[in-house]
Amino acid sequence: MKTLRWTAAAIAAAVALPVAASGATVTGTVKGGKGMRVTAIGLDGTANSAKIKKNGKFSLKVPNSRAKNATLHLLTSTGDYAGPIVIARKKARGYVRITTKTTALGTISKKSGFALVSTAPGKNQYSTSGAVKVNAKSGKPVGAGLLGLVRTGSTAKSSMAREAQGTGGNGGNGGNAGSGGGFGGQQGVNPNSPCGGAVGGDCDQDGVPNSMDVDDNGNLTIDFTDAVSVDTTAKLLTYSDVRPSIQDTLNYNTGATRDSINAFLGSQDLKRPTGLTLAFYYDERTLTGVEPSPALDTVWVQCESSAPWCAPGTSQATVAGMSEYPQILPSVPQFGSVNWSTYTGSVCGARSQPCQPQPANYPAFGFMKSSQQGGPQPQSIWTAFVKPNATDTLGQVNSDSVINLNYRTSPTAAPSTKPIGISPYMVTTPAITQVVANGTTQSLSYPYPADGPGTNDGNGFDLGTAGTLGLTLIPPQRLGLPGEAEQFYTLGGLFYGVTLDRLVVSSGSGGQGSGGGGEQRPNTEAGCAITPVSGVTQRPPATDPQDPWPIIAPMQDTTPTDGPATTVRTVGFTVDVKGCIQKYLPGSPTSGVSVSLSLIATGQPLQNGANRTGVSFSARLP
Ligand SMILES: [Ca+2]
Ligand SMILES: [Ca+2]
Ligand SMILES: [Ca+2]
Ligand SMILES: [Ca+2]
Numbered sequence: 001m002k003t004l005r006w007t008a009a010a011i012a013a014a015v016a017l018p019v020a021a022s023g024a025t026v027t028g029t030v031k032g033g034k035g036m037r038v039t040a041i042g043l044d045g046t047a048n049s050a051k052i053k054k055n056g057k058f059s060l061k062v063p064n065s066r067a068k069n070a071t072l073h074l075l076t077s078t079g080d081y082a083g084p085i086v087i088a089r090k091k092a093r094g095y096v097r098i099t100t101k102t103t104a105l106g107t108i109s110k111k112s113g114f115a116l117v118s119t120a121p122g123k124n125q126y127s128t129s130g131a132v133k134v135n136a137k138s139g140k141p142v143g144a145g146l147l148g149l150v151r152t153g154s155t156a157k158s159s160m161a162r163e164a165q166g167t168g169g170n171g172g173n174g175g176n177a178g179s180g181g182g183f184g185g186q187q188g189v190n191p192n193s194p195c196g197g198a199v200g201g202d203c204d205q206d207g208v209p210n211s212m213d214v215d216d217n218g219n220l221t222i223d224f225t226d227a228v229s230v231d232t233t234a235k236l237l238t239y240s241d242v243r244p245s246i247q248d249t250l251n252y253n254t255g256a257t258r259d260s261i262n263a264f265l266g267s268q269d270l271k272r273p274t275g276l277t278l279a280f281y282y283d284e285r286t287l288t289g290v291e292p293s294p295a296l297d298t299v300w301v302q303c304e305s306s307a308p309w310c311a312p313g314t315s316q317a318t319v320a321g322m323s324e325y326p327q328i329l330p331s332v333p334q335f336g337s338v339n340w341s342t343y344t345g346s347v348c349g350a351r352s353q354p355c356q357p358q359p360a361n362y363p364a365f366g367f368m369k370s371s372q373q374g375g376p377q378p379q380s381i382w383t384a385f386v387k388p389n390a391t392d393t394l395g396q397v398n399s400d401s402v403i404n405l406n407y408r409t410s411p412t413a414a415p416s417t418k419p420i421g422i423s424p425y426m427v428t429t430p431a432i433t434q435v436v437a438n439g440t441t442q443s444l445s446y447p448y449p450a451d452g453p454g455t456n457d458g459n460g461f462d463l464g465t466a467g468t469l470g471l472t473l474i475p476p477q478r479l480g481l482p483g484e485a486e487q488f489y490t491l492g493g494l495f496y497g498v499t500l501d502r503l504v505v506s507s508g509s510g511g512q513g514s515g516g517g518g519e520q521r522p523n524t525e526a527g528c529a530i531t532p533v534s535g536v537t538q539r540p541p542a543t544d545p546q547d548p549w550p551i552i553a554p555m556q557d558t559t560p561t562d563g564p565a566t567t568v569r570t571v572g573f574t575v576d577v578k579g580c581i582q583k584y585l586p587g588s589p590t591s592g593v594s595v596s597l598s599l600i601a602t603g604q605p606l607q608n609g610a611n612r613t614g615v616s617f618s619a620r621l622p
Contacts, residue, residue: 024067024098028105029056030115035077038085040098042066044289045199045211045236045418049075067100069127071202071209074115079304080400081421083113083144084207086134088120094134094141095120096207097127111138113145113483114207132207141207143218146483147399147421148208152218198289199236199418211236212421214399214481220561222478224423224603224611225493235286236405236418239611240425241277243598246617247448247455248274251431252488252565253474254446258394261427265393273616276393278422279322280384280405281607283372287382287407288416298345298358299367299382299407302417307401309388310365315341316389317365325370327354340365340386363406381608382407394479399424426476426491426613430601433570434472437619438464457504457594460618467578467590467621469597470533471498475557476601476613477565488565494601495539497553498575500526500584501616502596520585527552528580528597535559535571549605577619594620 030036030052039049040062047070050060062070074082085108086094102125107118116139120126133142133152143150199211204218210233214222223234230237242250242265250256250264267274280301284293303310309317318337321327325348326334332354345366346355355368367382390396399421408415435442435453442453442461454461463469473496477488505518525548532538536555542548555573563569577597578590600614 022100023061023063024100024102026060026062026072026098026102026105028058028108028117030058030074030108030110031056032110033058033074033108033115036082037075037077039073039075039419040066040070041073041200041209041211041419043069043198043200045209045420046416047200047419048417062098062102064100067098067102069130070098071096071130071200072098073209073212074110075304075402076306078306079402080306081147081212081402083115084132084141084209085115085117086132086139086141086207087117087126089134089139092134092136093131094139094207095126095128096132096141096202097130099125099127101125111140114140130202130205132202132205134207143204143206143208143213146208147481148204148206148213148218149215149220149222149481149483150206150218151220152204152206199233199420201233203233210234211419212400212402214421214424221493222424222562224425224606225491225560227604230604230606234423235607236282236420237423237606237611238403238420238425239279239281239423239603239606239609241279241609241612242275242426242429243600243612243614243616244273244429245455246432246615247450247452248272248429249431249446249448249615250428251446251474252428252477252490253568254431254433256428256477258487262391262393265397265427266388266390268387268389275387275389276397276425276427278386278388278397278425279609280367280386281381281609282383283381283607284379286607287405287418293379294409296369296380296382296407297410297413298362299369299405300345300363301365301367301384302363302404302406303365304402304404307396307403309390309396310340310386310403312341312364315339316391317341318387318389319343320385320387321355321368322383322385324348324351325355325368326352328368329357330354337387340384345369362411394427397422398479400482423611424478424481425611426601426603427479427488428477429613429615430473430476430496430599432471432473432599432615432617434470434572435461436470436472436574437468438462438466441470454617454619457596457618457620460594460620463577463619463621465591465622467576467581469498469575469577469619470572471575471599472534472570472572473599474568474570478562486564486566489562490565490567490569491601492557492559492561492563494557494603495549495553495610496530496536496555496557496571496573497527497551497600497602498530498577498580499552499598499600500528500577500580500595501598503581503585503588504594505589506592506594506620520588522584524548524584525552526580526584527554529576529583530554530573531576533572533574535569536573547605549602549610553600553602578621581621591621594618
């Protein structure tokens with residue numbers, strides 16, 4: 001078979017490179033760096049690191065394939081990202097890329113958010129391509145200490161405009177050669193460009209590599225809400241999901257606190273839809289950055305001690321199946337979970353059949369392997385749906401913790417490691433503050449009563465015979481990032497929608513749902529038609545008929561960037577619930593019914609998912 005042949009050749013090539021003995025041995029002395037690590041991140045995002053000894057010295061061997069274009073970075077002793085090392089500089093340009101000739105860097109002084117080589121080495125020992133923007137006085141890269149959240153050129157508007165156009169490159173980042181927007185579309189990764197669309201590049205030249213930069217293109221729209229970035233440099237994003245019922249609404253502006261958010265996100269209560277889920281969902285091409293990709297033998301995560309929920313020796317996080325493969329192992333019930341620290345991965349075959357375990361001696365914190373449906377070439381998908389169950393989610397599951405994604409092509413092959421930062425994610429839900437239905441306007445206040453309006457079929461919001469529902473809501477928040485002044489930020493640029501989850505035909509006027517035979521569920525995620533009222537705009541229809549997102553979440557927030565949560569901001573729209581029933585459950589009655597609806601907020605669509613949050617509630621059509 002053709003497929004097998006190119007796969008075998010690709011494996012041979014992939015294995016040959018890291019095993020090659022030649023490479024640069026980079027040495028230096030980081031004053032005050034004891035216990036920290038120096039890591040060399042290649043353009044393809046792969047990395048290796050060395051510990052800094054008591055006397056500040058380190059010695060890091062970088063394979064030639066990586067040394068050609070790697071940048072050096074400091075990690076704290078607990079594995080947090082601590083900033084780039086600037087090797088040499090000229091006014092406002094910092095040179096950060098090593099070469100295969102890089103050897104002794106000498107003294108390196110550790111500063112706040114970055115480090116600086118005291119005396120620039122010989123010219124062939126660093127590359128002047130891929131220069132970063134630095135403060136001309138201090139040498140500090142503009143993104144240092146900020147996880148790259150800094151404006152470096154293009155505007156947030158351009159990413160939304162591009163979304164509207166569907167394709168077409170961004171105007172570029174207004175920097176040096178190589179940073180332009182020539183990488184539009186799904187492929188087109190240029191391994192020779194300092195940015196190229198690769199996860200280890202630095203598109204906005206702020207000194208923070210894309211894999212650790214929360215805003216790869218420097219427009220202040222964070223990656224998961226940025227259409228340009230999710231299509232190019234931010235493909236190794238994690239995504240998150242929280243969706244409680246309305247009575248568990250969690251929003252900074254309706255009284256959520258750090259403690260209540262932590263209690264919610266870390267909850268393991270199986271009876272209530274609480275607790276943070278983080279999804280890792282990658283195809284092989286995305287993981288390896290090689291096209292066609294070598295077939296992988298296994299994929300796993302290795303966390304550092306700053307992320308104790310997934311670090312070796314801890315057992316907090318659990319991992320479960322997904323909709324296509326609900327049974328992660330034969331011994332586990334559908335959607336049941338296992339301890340991630342004991343899970344060495346599984347291989348999923350036919351849909352809805354239990355996945356089979358990978359060998360027990362494979363690395364823990366493993367992924368499920370399944371095959372991609374459709375697509376130009378057969379390839380595997382590697383996924384992990386993880387509940388961190390962290391005791392301090394906001395302190396431990398955050399963007400400056402380095403998560404090492406590991407993969408290998410065979411049990412005996414050297415693993416490749418790609419460090420990534422967890423994408424900033426939505427730590428709260430939208431809060432509905434006003435409901436307009438059946439000719440009346442109702443304001444909602446929080447904390448929400450456990451039996452308040454919309455909490456069950458018996459007291460759903462009355463939509464009248466028109467069956468429309470006007471909602472005003474406060475967008476959800478994310479955690480403030482390093483360098484940001486506030487604890488929480490209200491997200492901009494999100495997509496909103498309302499889905500019809502369930503319909504119950506009432507058995508009379510008693511108010512209680514019939515629960516039995518009168519219950520129907522759409523067989524898809526049933527996004528209702530919505531008209532904008534305030535602060536949102538209609539999302540353009542899908543160019544790809546397979547793309548469900550413009551239907552699931554048809555509104556987009558017109559505020560593109562995040563703002564301090566201390567300022568209250570709302571958006572509003574009207575949902576055609578009656579039309580939704582007619583569309584997804586044709587033939588069902590549209591009066592005398594109760595419906596379960598979900599308000600959802602999402603980021604940009606990623607592979608098979610999106611960062612999402614929301615609240616579910618009931619409504620009725622009398
Ligand atoms: Ca940036
Ligand atoms: Ca950057
Ligand atoms: Ca990034
Ligand atoms: Ca951005």
